[in-house]
Amino acid sequence: MVALASPSRGASLWQRWRFHLSALVVIVPIVFTPAFFHENAFFDGKKGLGEREVGAIAVGPWSVRLAEFKLKEPDAEGRAGYAKEFALALCPACVDQVKAAYLRVGKPRNIRTMGALFSGTPYRQTAEMRIPDRTTADDELWLTLEGWDGTLHQATIPIRTASPLMAAWLEKAKR
């Protein structure tokens, strides 16, 4: 028989409190409260158009502001492949003139393949642009604006300018 040694102070604290340790889970919301409010403000456009603004881009008679919505690598979307989200704001003068905006990798072949349609309001709209498998970091994004009068105007943005993060991701994927 081994005599029961009186447990050390640390051991008895452990015995006493081990089943209450899950209370520590409340630390998670406390720590992440600032991030929660930041995220809400971001989605309400109070932290800018997107996480990284690309700048003003002239498209025919109009201009837009373009931004990377989130500063992160393209998302895997299952069978649809990878996609990257961009945000766009129309210039104040062209809010009522532009019917739709589209974004894609490479030059659109025709009016049916202009890419991802931006959705939202003229002041802030987003599009999830699909990234074809053969895309390289040296490719360009084609932005198409369609006017209510039926006219089409286009502009190109090098991927390296639009999203250095995406360019780096493409280079990494290629290797």
Place this chain on the structure above:
Amino acid sequence: MSGTTVSRRSSGARLWFVVHGWLALPIWAFLFFVCLTGSIATVSQEIVWLASPAVRANAPGPDATLRGYDEVLAAVEQQQPGARVRFISRPVKSIFALNVRVTRPDGTSGALFVNPYTAVIQGEQGAFDFQQFVRALHGWLLLSGDNSRIGWYLVSALSIPLLGSLITGIVVYKRFWRVYLRPRLRVSKGRRVFWGDLHRLAGAWSIPFIAIMAVTAGWFLVRAILDDNHISISTAGVPPVVARGDVPVVAKGAPAPRITLGQAAEAVRAQLPDLEPTFVQFPSSAYDHISVGGRGAYPLLFETVDVNPYNGKVERTRRVSDRSALELVTGSMRPLHTGDFAGVWLKLVYLVFGLILTTLVFSGMMVWTRRTAIETVKLVRERKPARLGLEAAE
């Protein structure tokens, strides 16, 4: 021998008792937190109503009539020039002001509280949205972005010990229905008896509620797994787009002709006469529909009608009858979990049972600290010699 049978049977019951105790014990505080925040979330909208006059729909007089959607739009344009309305929600016969979501020319969005009788903007949602805060705290521990998945999994995984506790609880306490006939809560027989009685009483009375919570929360876990593996059970199909030919081409600078919301409402009424529209979602692009939705005959699910904003044609309806049996079941999970489908009275019922469940978790822990630990030691001691005996026989 009868002696052995009795001891074996009681040992089996004791095993279930110990399993029941251990299922929730290591996570009791987490479960307690989720049950408590969930109970508050049930009535968070009503709490906001009590705290903030801006969200109330006070009629200026007894003969005041509700403004139409077009009047509301005009009033918002007048009070916040240039703001684009994205969404208007208005619960039927509600004590709540209209919730009008707008995006302004500077790119910021907000939710305006608009009086449905006067169309006056009474206030705007500030940075702290109590309702959303409590929901996020309860549902995913306030984690944001990609982290919110982790929080979602942590919370919804609690459905497993919850369901396990329910089943083992019934197994241990087979004659739980006795509590319905003769409830017993002994206050003066010491703490162990009190917490034990309370635990049995609260548990027996809330069996259906716990079952609903465990199953619906389990669905949240399953849904997250399906989503993360890009598996869809929806029969809704690809969202329709407005045909290119329907979108008018106008002279430069001329406004694009669109139907009014009144016309859209008329088209919806012609299509689904018994639908009570509770929200309108505005087109998010030139090729998108006006989407109107509300509850139909089956109150748990929303029915929606998509109207072409240029010619007023109804181009898609999504009714309860359009859904598959699986969708009816899974679609009912969230309203069953929140209790938000039959009015304030049901929310209050959910609040009461939510608080009972919270008490159940706490009393379970109290019972454990006074009993289960001893039972575990007994069970281990009892099984050890039995196993040794078995080995010796071999």
